[in-house]
Amino acid sequence: MSVQIPRGTQDILPGKVEYWQFVEQKAREICRAFNYKEIRTPMFEHTELFQRGVGETTDIVQKEMYTFKDRGDRSLTLRPEGTAAVGRSYVTHKMFGNPNQPTKLFYIGPMFRYERPQAGRFRQFVQFGVEALGVNDPAIDAEVLALLMNFYQSLGLKKLKLVVNSLGDTESRQAHRQALIDHFSPRIGEFCSDCQNRLHKNPLRILDCKKDRDHELMNTAPSILEYLNDYSKEYFESVQQYLTDLDIEYVVDPTLVRGLDYYNHTAFELMSEADGFGAITTLCGGGRYNGLIQEIGGPETPGIGFALSIERLLSALEAENIELPVEKGIDCYVVTLGDAAKAKSVALVNKLRKAGFVAEKDYQDKKVKGQFKSADRLEAKYVVVLGDDELAKGVANVKDMALGEQEEVKLEELVAYLENKA
Template sequence: MNFQRPKGTNDILPVVESKHWQFIEEKARTLFSNYHFNEIRTPIFEHYEVFVRSVGDTSDIVSKEMYSFYDKKNRHMTLRPEGTAPVVRAYVENRLFGPEFSNPYKLYYIGPMFRYENPQKGRLRQFHQIGVEAFGSENPATDVETIAMAMDFFKQLGLQKIRLVINSLGDKETRENYRQALIDYLLPHESELSEDSQRRLQENPLRVLDSKDKRDQQFVAEAPSILDYLSNEAKFHFEMVTTMLDALKIAYEIDSTMVRGLDYYTHTIFEIMSDEKEMGAQSTICAGGRYNQLVEELGGPETPGFGFAMGIERILMVLKAERVTFPKENTVDAYVVSLGKETNAESLKVTQAIRNAGFSADRDFMNRKAKAQFKTAEKLGATLVLTLGEQELADRMINIKNMDTRIEKRFILSDIYNNFSKIYDEMTQEN
């Protein structure tokens, strides 16, 4: 029997690991709320067709990486490999495009995704994403605002070595013109391409540009630029994006070979990359773009959209690589040292009273000696230590010590229950 975690998954352990995750998630929640994005939570598994229709059956995700299964009624289900398609499905199913909702309709999500691929550093089979989606606006300002929010997020985390890379995939007219130009360029080299790229050449030639196979790289580097095939409308949209990025003084690079790994993108796409050497091949820490046909593809009305996703595991990697210091772990406002079996019930009552007053508190449950309990209080970073022994219990008094100033005072036990806030202020404002 195997009682180890499945390959490609991780346990996120307390205290330090989970605190780091919570720090990242809370940063995202606070920032996204400031931009008027609201949280949505979708099922971990969806119908298989949701991803075939949206991500595209020629993408690696659908063709190679999805965890798919048939349920007891023979319905084809899939653990979600990415977050946008489920959010779009929920947007359509719940008619969030109705006249009672304002546009752009802004959503964010945080949760696990699943892809069956070779596990490596920062790339697991169960991984966790933070993502946003904005529906209903074709305005290139929506593209730039969302990109700016992503850049702001990383700056708030303390990252310095990041850069923004953008491209445009244009509209339907652009894609049709460029598709033929790309086929014409690649066809003479077909036999030299990887097996996957030979298949993609006829099915979806843009997928060739996303290939990581060394056999394809030389041809990708010399491929015609999609920016030379932008329709007038697509060209104007992209020019507005760059103009607005310039106006916000957000530095960027243009990479005309960047296509992203999903079929639903149109117009603006972007990646935020880390230039920290330790990241190696896992340098992309955030990616996204515009998808103007996806809502319609999943049964909704024609609705433009823009979004991005970032992997929490990879964010943690780059924070570590840049040696960013996390905030100090949460300390305990008060720790109750309980001495003697007779004080057990009263110590619990004291601890709960402190919590009820709005402070964090903990106590000893192991009947240890005073020295061991004080060591625990120091380890937890307790501001105050309250000591209750059998004599104090008999006198209805309690000792309180400020662990920084080392000042100690005795208080009437009933004062703890009636006004601990006043006692806390008195003990922490002493010089």
């Protein structure tokens, strides 16, 4: 019996994983510049965290979570997203008590959702996300968006579209909520069962329905922007002004809603407009969530963040024909001729590695010609040729593979020689 990889997952092999490493390193560099610190949370949490934090009416909670009972009959769930887990950690470790606020965090790690696999979408996927907790200031909203745009643009992406909206505060949302109920109620029987269930629980989620998105009532639904109170209007106007000050291009879309229940005020999505990217153009989403921390047992704490899929980011790079400058090949390959030279090569390769060089040697007793072929396949910059005669003289022949030039070098000076060449 051949054991197959689970549906909706992937193996990331050498040759591809280097691109992942490059992107993840770039994310860490950007976060460092913005003073966001890395946090690592468990891959599974108590199911209640996501039910309360993400929202009972969301597709994630209702349809997509990997939930199981452990041997103590406790219900646990593989994390489907990162914000709720970060919020739980924020409460657990009383980060709200830190004198320096906001608390600025980022994470990179696997998430799990049971959904239909398609291009760029998997059941296990990797998210990079940031969270800024503890302040209610439109400037921090703009900072989070600046971090997001800096990250994508630093990788060379250009065909991007940032869409923003305001979901308003509690008062604004309640007014909009009633308007949506009044709008959809007369014809709710024409909508899917999910929308019917959401009508009184969370009517805003109807606007995010994929099945009924072409229904005529969707286009005429009341806009949240019509129900923003003065505070919410001023907040959103300040966010937009900061984005303008930062030279960040954006479009206001009053129909934009996020798929999680905890969002309010600023909401946003970043989309790819590259040809051939696919039907699902969203690269990243996020927004403000001022009620989440209280919902999971913490004090009243404002917050804002975003999360993006590394898989979809790599697809966007491919769609724009962007080749990341990942390091390929090795620094040095040691070719040996003779038993004494072969024995000596073990210590020599280790010495090169300790000096910081990516070095390799033959372990299959290949002939010299075969060893040179291996060096070519590994894209070695230099080949160090060591035979028993060279070993007796305490030297090695070093060949520059790009130039085709060869030079005799004393073994004790080999590291210094290669360092000077670097």
